[in-house]
Amino acid sequence: MKQMRLVFGEMLCELGDEYPGLVVLDADVSSSTQTRLFAEKYKDRFFNFGIAEANMISAAAGMAACGLIPVASTFAFLIALRAGDPVRSLVSYNNLNVKLAGAYGGLSDFADGASHQSVCDLSVMRAMPNMTVLVPSDIDTARGAVKAMLDHKGPVYLRLSREPVGSYHGGDHAFEIGKARVLREGNDVTIAVTGILLAQVLEAAEELDKAGINASVVEFATLKPFDAETLLSCARKTGAVITVEENTVLGGLGGAAAEVLGENYPVIMKRIGLNDTFGQSAVSYRDLLNWYGLTAKRIYDTAKEVVKLK
Amino acid sequence: MLKPEEISRIAQELRITVLDMIYKARSGHVGGSFSCAEIITTLYEYFMNVRPDEPCWPDRDRFILSKGHAAPMLYAVLSKKGFFEEEKLYTLRQLGSPLQGHPCMFELPGIDMSTGSLGMGLSVGVGMALSARVTGRKYRVFVLCGDGELQEGQNWEALMSAAKWKLDNLTVIIDYNGVQLDGNVNDIMPLSDIESRLKSFGIHTFKCDGHNVEDLINSIQAAIRYDGPAAVIAKTVKGKGVSFMEGQSAWHGKVVEDNEYEQAVKELTGLLR
Secondary structure, eight states: OEEHHHHHHHHHHHHTTTOTTEEEEESSOHHHHSTHHHHHHOGGGEEEOOSOHHHHHHHHHHHHHTTOEEEEEEEHHIIIIITHHHIIIIIITTTOOOEEEEESOBTOSTTTOTTTOBSSHHHHHHTSTTOEEEOOOSHHHHHHHHHHHHHSOSOEEEEOOSSEEOOSSTTOOOOOTTOOEEEEOOSSEEEEEOSTTHHHHHHHHHHHHHTTOOEEEEEOSEEESOOHHHHHHHHHHHSEEEEEEEEESSSSHHHHHHHHHHHHOOOEEEEEEEOSOOOOOOSSHHHHHHHHTOSHHHHHHHHHHHHHHO | OOOHHHHHHHHHHHHHHHHHHHHHHTOOOHHHHHHTHHHHHHIIIIIOOOOTTSTTOTTSOEEEESSGGGHHHHHHHHHHHTSSOGGGGGGTTOTTOSSOSSOOTTTSTTOSSOOOSTTOHHHHHHHHHHHHHHHTOOOOEEEEEESGGGGSTHHHHHHHHHHHTTOTTEEEEEEEOOEETTEEHHHHSOOOSHHHHHHHTTOEEEEEETTOHHHHHHHHHHHHHSSSOEEEEEEOOTTTTOTTTTTOGGGGSOOOOHHHHHHHHHHHHHHHO
């Protein structure tokens, strides 16, 4: 297990020499986001903008227009909302090569409460034209996503977590933007997931297997562009879909899946996520997952329920 | 290099071009375009190192029209400079035209950053000025802000960062016309003593008459030579050159009617003679 933010910070350092145009910007949270690692190694290519996110992201747009590859890092909700207009008017509209790294995604800043938790960044960023949205689930996809976003030409929103994560891809860092990965094949139900709740999904799939239900597990590490083809092929096979995300059920993965299924191949569907609600403080991340039902148990129960409804 | 009186004449001619463009489009911001006619013309005709036949030349000086609604004036200057054919000017705001209501960098050659939503241009300029430092290029970044626009708090974030990084390759120009959409800046949300506010943010200031080209040249030159971030506060008149538009907030973005058009052309051509 390793903190995802540390994976992110180390990866930036690893790639610094390979990408001479890479510059990193932060808004006074570099010790939290771990961009401080890059700051220590590449002093002249790191810019701390202080607590001024809109200025930071607008400046990043200026840098991208001059050929640099700026990675602007701060808390996820600040990128999506505080700096929402610069993201829209400059980065997204002009299709600029700005990388937005949203730290502390979802409920992962568990102790700080609703003010710091990010429950709708995926919905907002998904709605921005030109924007690519990446949501890693573990060490492997986090490493892969950082490299992939630097190689991609155009704006990318990278949603990170504060939580320690494991490795669910056997150390394979290959990351193809726009391609969902089927991590487990099954015929009874499709469980689509984005982000670190993948761990809960894999646990639920194990338990379902013991109960005689074979679940397909599809990981959407790219939320946008959405891999409709993979979802549809799974839906055709299983006839039932559950989506799991650490975001409001409005407009994120659940929304994307519902749009695709509704227009192409309607099947029984349930969305697991935050039910149009804010988070709150807790002494552990686990307590929040339990409270909001973002657990293997809930996924297991929901799978059983949809299989019956088929 | 053109003489001040020649630049002055071009600016006045371009006011008529802009009036024609806006009259034909049946919409557009005439007041704020007229107030910055001399400023933008002076920048492109006197100061800026650009290549109209190579608009993306990496070493070019950058210009950001933070008050993006003055787009018609920028378009007229760019066309005059040779970035695109003059006929295109009269497609302003039409469906499919590269001359969007507000400047769009991927539609029109010569636009260094899309603007329109106010208060972001200075920040973009900070990013471009820092880029020059990272890449070792020698270009200069000019940002033209409206005065009403300075009500957006993000400008002050940008000024703080320009001072922090001592951006001597960034020149800010403020089109200080005192009028915004809803009325006088002093009534809507006063900027108080803008000079001392800028100074307290670490920005050196110069003041000039924004319609006097010689005065503009001297002040911008001084700002460029200053060893640190500097701003030129250019005192201007909104709707400059047309008696019934001057200083009137109603002319921020009003449609030009037939009789008003004729009267305005008369006044503007009269000033040319």
